[in-house]
Amino acid sequence: MADAQPNTMIKNINHIAIAVNDLEAGQRFWHELMGLSLDHVARVADEGVDTAFLDAGGSAVELLYPFEENGVSKFLEKRGPGIHHICFEVDDIEAMLAKLHSAEIPLINETAKVGAGGKKFAFIHPKGTGGVLVELYELPQ
C-alpha cells in the first residue's frame, strides 16, 4: 500500500448511481416522494443507458436504465435493482489511476475516457475496492 496521502485527491461524492427497471417509476420515487429535484435526463448512447440525475445537495442520485444488453442489464438480471456504483470527483484522475495501478488495484479503465462536456472518467474494478464499483470523475475547470 502507498503511504498516507493528504486529502486532496478526492473532492467529493459526485453521484450515487442506482440501477432501475423503470426510469419513470424511479423518478416518481426519488423526485415526487423523496423530494429530490430533477436536474436532467439523458440517453448515453455509447453506454446503452438512459439516465436521470437528481440533485441531492452537492451530490447527485443518478438513475440508470439499460436500453440494451450491457453491464447494467447484467447487474439487474443478477442482483435486481439497487446501488450500482459510486462516483468520486478527483482533482487529477491520471495521477489517481497511476497511483492505483502501482498499488496493483485492478482498473476497468487504465486511462481516463472523455465524456460529455469534456469530463474525464474511469472505473475501478470492485475486486480492488472491497466490492464497490467506483467511478472517478475529473471535471473540466
Add this chain to the structure above:
Amino acid sequence: MADAQPNTMIKNINHIAIAVNDLEAGQRFWHELMGLSLDHVARVADEGVDTAFLDAGGSAVELLYPFEENGVSKFLEKRGPGIHHICFEVDDIEAMLAKLHSAEIPLINETAKVGAGGKKFAFIHPKGTGGVLVELYELPQ
C-alpha cells in the same frame, strides 16, 4: 404517489456505508490509497458494528464491520462486501416518515430512533425504494 414537493426535505448525502470483512484493510484502501481522511472510528454496541468514518468532502464513507451476527453480517454472507446503504440528511425526519408511510412505502423504523449525540435516524426498506437500503438522519440543530 404524492404530489411533487419542493426540494427541501433531503439536505444532502450524509454518508455511504460499505460493509467490509476487515476494517483495517478497508481503512488502508480508503485512507491510504484513495486519500480520504479518517474522521473517527467507533463501536456501535447496540447495532453490533465497528465503524470508521472517512471524510469525502461534505459527505462521508462509513465502513461497517459486524462483530457479531446481525443484518450486516448476513449481508456479507449473502452478497459479500460492498455498498450496504446510503444515508440522506433530512430537515424533518418525522414528516418524511409520515409521508413515506402514507404512500405505503415499507419502513424498517416507523418512527425515528435516537442515536449518539441526539441524532434521529430511521431506515426505509429496500422493497420500497427500488432495491436501495436508505437511512434517514435528522441531526440536532
